[in-house]
Structure formats: structure tokens, C-alpha cells
Amino acid sequence: MTIAVGIDIGGTGIKGALVDLGNGELASDRVKRATPEGGAPGAIVDATVDILQELDAPADSPVGVCFPAIVLEGRTMSAANVSEAWIGLEAEKLFEAGLRRDIHFVNDADAAGYAESRYGAAVGQEGLVIMTTLGTGIGSAFIHDGVLIPNTELGHLELDGADAESWASNGVREREELSFADWAERLQRYYAHVEFLFSPSLFVVGGGVSKHHEQFLPLLDLRTPTVPAALRNNAGIMGAAALAQRAPTT
Numbered sequence: 001m002t003i004a005v006g007i008d009i010g011g012t013g014i015k016g017a018l019v020d021l022g023n024g025e026l027a028s029d030r031v032k033r034a035t036p037e038g039g040a041p042g043a044i045v046d047a048t049v050d051i052l053q054e055l056d057a058p059a060d061s062p063v064g065v066c067f068p069a070i071v072l073e074g075r076t077m078s079a080a081n082v083s084e085a086w087i088g089l090e091a092e093k094l095f096e097a098g099l100r101r102d103i104h105f106v107n108d109a110d111a112a113g114y115a116e117s118r119y120g121a122a123v124g125q126e127g128l129v130i131m132t133t134l135g136t137g138i139g140s141a142f143i144h145d146g147v148l149i150p151n152t153e154l155g156h157l158e159l160d161g162a163d164a165e166s167w168a169s170n171g172v173r174e175r176e177e178l179s180f181a182d183w184a185e186r187l188q189r190y191y192a193h194v195e196f197l198f199s200p201s202l203f204v205v206g207g208g209v210s211k212h213h214e215q216f217l218p219l220l221d222l223r224t225p226t227v228p229a230a231l232r233n234n235a236g237i238m239g240a241a242a243l244a245q246r247a248p249t250t
Contacts, residue, residue, distance in 0.1 A: 003027055003057070004021055004061055004242070005018060005055060006237035006239070006241030007048055007065045007237070009035070009065065011136075013032055014032070015051075018055055019238050024119030024238060026237070031055055039082030041083065041089060066111035068108050071110075080136075104243050110148055114148045114243055115239030122143065128201055129200065131229065134207035136170075138169050155169070159189070168186040184220060188222075195222055200224050203222070206235065210228045211228075
């Protein structure tokens with residue numbers, strides 16, 4: 001059994017678990033903490049340290065941490081639902097200092113997409129898989145023949161004069177109290193444009209609303225097969241752990 005640690009940091013909660021990389025299942029209970037109010041770097045690192053200690057992972061287990069930001073060479077170049085102090089921060093080094101071990105640091109949507117390609121809805125899929133997470137905004141991940149292409153940020157794709165997530169996210173559906181049918185019209189516009197630009201082999205649709213996929217995915221008229229994500233709330237944990245195991249050692 002090959003075990004790695006996955007930690008998924010979000011704007012409201014931080015969760016982690018041990019992952020059996022052979023079968024893609026959790027090898028421990030999930031440990032959860034509320035994201036500290038304000039989302040300051042030091043407070044989030046402290047909460048992550050608490051989670052790792054409670055998991056009591058073997059010292060040689062790879063550790064993957066996923067985070068709601070563009071991650072470029074270990075720096076967080078944006079900040080979604082956390083403090084703006086993260087922008088431009090050498091976050092990977094900060095986590096490594098707090099955790100006292102090397103980590104693999106990755107965007108949260110990228111981690112979820114990679115997990116779906118390795119263990120979930122896109123296992124064995126050749127070509128380009130585009131996963132989108134429909135939540136407060138829209139996250140995205142590109143996986144080409146099993147290889148992650150990071151930091152795509154398709155929620156910020158400008159369409160009809162505005163970022164797509166500003167009118168097509170699940171958060172907008174909830175705020176505007178849209179029916180699933182009305183929301184699907186917006187999703188159709190969004191996914192048809194993404195399809196035209198990138199010609200994917202498969203769309204995987206995640207986010208909490210994906211549990212209601214039968215109410216909106218059948219309403220989309222796309223050339224690309226479109227399926228709901230399979231791993232739900234564990235995708236970030238599993239993807240972060242799997243990417244940590246694949247990461248080169250220094």
C-alpha cells in the first residue's frame with residue numbers, strides 16, 4: 001500500500017486525509033478544521049499543521065496541499081475567499097517551514113481534475129479532459145493524456161463582456177434564484193464557447209451542485225460528452241496526494 005497525505009484548503013474549511021494511491025480510496029477518516037476567519041497565511045498554516053499532526057502520517061509519506069489560487073513556482077498569485085496577503089507569497093516555502101517537511105503545492109481545481117482523471121469520471125480518457133467546478137465561481141482543470149496542464153482559470157474567461165463566472169456560476173444561480181432550466185441556458189453559452197476554443201474529448205462537471213446533475217446536464221447541447229464528477233468532496237484531497245506522489249524529489 002502506497003500512502004500519501006492530501007490536504008485541501010478552501011475559503012470555509014480545510015480538510016485532509018491519508019490516501020491509498022493504489023486504489024484511490026481514503027486510508028483514514030477525514031480531519032477537518034474551519035478556515036480561520038480572514039484567511040491569513042499564518043493562521044491557515046497553523047490549521048494545516050494541526051491536521052497533519054492529527055493524521056499521524058508516516059514521516060516518509062508524500063504530502064500534497066491544494067489551495068484556491070493560481071500557483072506559479074510555489075507562489076500564490078491570486079487569492080479566492082482568503083486574505084489578499086497570499087498574493088505573490090512564497091506559499092509553498094511557508095507551508096514547508098510550518099509542516100517541517102517537503103510538500104507538493106497545487107491549485108485546488110487542478111488537484112480535483114487530476115483526481116478525476118486518475119480515479120474518477122475520466123479514468124482512461126485520452127485527449128483533453130476539461131474539468132470545471134461550479135461553485136461560488138468556476139474553477140477549471142485541463143488534463144491531456146493524463147498530464148495536468150495547470151492554472152487554466154476558465155472562470156475568468158471573458159465572454160459577453162464579463163468574466164463567465166460572474167453570470168454562470170452556481171453562486172449566481174443561487175443568488176438570482178434561477179431555475180435549473182434558466183441556468184442551463186447560461187451554461188450552454190459558456191460550455192459551447194469553451195468547446196469551440198479547446199475541442200476537448202470530455203467535460204467533467206464538479207462542484208457541490210453536481211449531485212443535482214440530472215437537472216441541468218441533460219439540457220446542454222454539446223458535441224463533447226459531458227459527465228458529472230465522481231469523487232465529490234474528496235477530489236481535492238485525492239488529487240493533491242496523487243500529485244505529491246508523482247512529484248520529483250529534490
